[in-house]
Amino acid sequence: MTMKDKKGLEETIKEKVSPLLEETMEKSWGITIPQLESDITDRLKNPRLEFYIPAASTFQQAKRLFKAEFIKKELRLHKGNISQLAKTLEIDRRSIHRTIKDLDVDLGNIRNLPETQERYQEQLVNEAIRTSLDQYRDLIQPEKMEKMYIEVPALSKNIAKHLPHQDLSWKEAELEFEKQFLQHALEENQGDVSKTAQKIKIRVETIYRKIKRLGLKE
Structure with missing residues (x-):
């Protein structure tokens, strides 16, 4: 994304967005929660790639799964063009x-099931809001949360x-995947780089190099 x-x-x-969030919180709860609003808008300012990776996946397995899901999503958005x-x-x-051949992607099926950019954008926003709301479940009464x-x-x-629609290049998408996956793996292993490397099956030196390049927290 450019500075502009x-x-x-x-x-x-x-x-546009903050007033809508405040209006909805006021309608549902009678109050606004600035921190919740900030949590949601931060997610929207820094759109993350949403992907599901099974537990215990190695780095290479996870990257292959991510590539497959990402290319299929992009193909649907571009109607197979x-x-x-x-x-x-x-x-x-x-x-x-x-990539389509290597990942065994069914291009014909994707062309029959295109995705609209509008619908995809809604899904990303929906996920950002729900993820943020989930963090407040213990603080807000269930009926109000509902x-x-x-x-x-x-x-x-x-x-x-x-x-505005924000496109990611292939390189940007791969870097974002690595950032998310490795950060999650490090957190699961309490920042223990050696343990993380063993679990996701990459070299310790590689993780240290990626931590520095991606700006990750140990």
């Missing part, structure tokens, strides 16, 4: 065809309409 895009996103969140996708991901068409959850689909749709 980042500034535009921050302005949109301040002028390889040329358009190549421009978005900033890689050549041959690389995409090779009122807020009921509002989430409509709120997500309204917010998504205002947010």
Whole structure:
């Protein structure tokens, strides 16, 4: 994301998104919670790739699963158009065809089940809101929390309409995957690099190098 895009996103969140969040909290709870609003908007400012990786996956297994899910999602968004996708991901068409073949992706099926950018954006917003709300379950009465959850689909749709679409290149997506996966693995092993390396089956030196490059916390 360029500095101009980042500034535009921050302005949109301040002028459009925050008022919607405050209005919904006021409607559901009669109050607003600035920290919750901040948690949600922070997630929207720093969109994360959403992916499911089974527990106990090695780094290579996880990366392969991520690549498969990411390329399938992008193919659906681009309705199977390889040329358009190549421009978005900033890689050549041959690389995409090779990836599709290596990962055994059913291109024909994907073209029959395209995804709209609007719907995908809604899903990302929905996930950001629900993930943030889950952290407040023990602090807010269940019946009040349920009122807020009921509002989430409509709120997500309204917010998504205002947010600019943000494309990730293939390289950016891979780096974001590594950042998320390795940070989670380190947290699961209490920051023990040797234990983490053994569990996800990569060299200790490699983890240290990635920690520095990706700005991870041990």
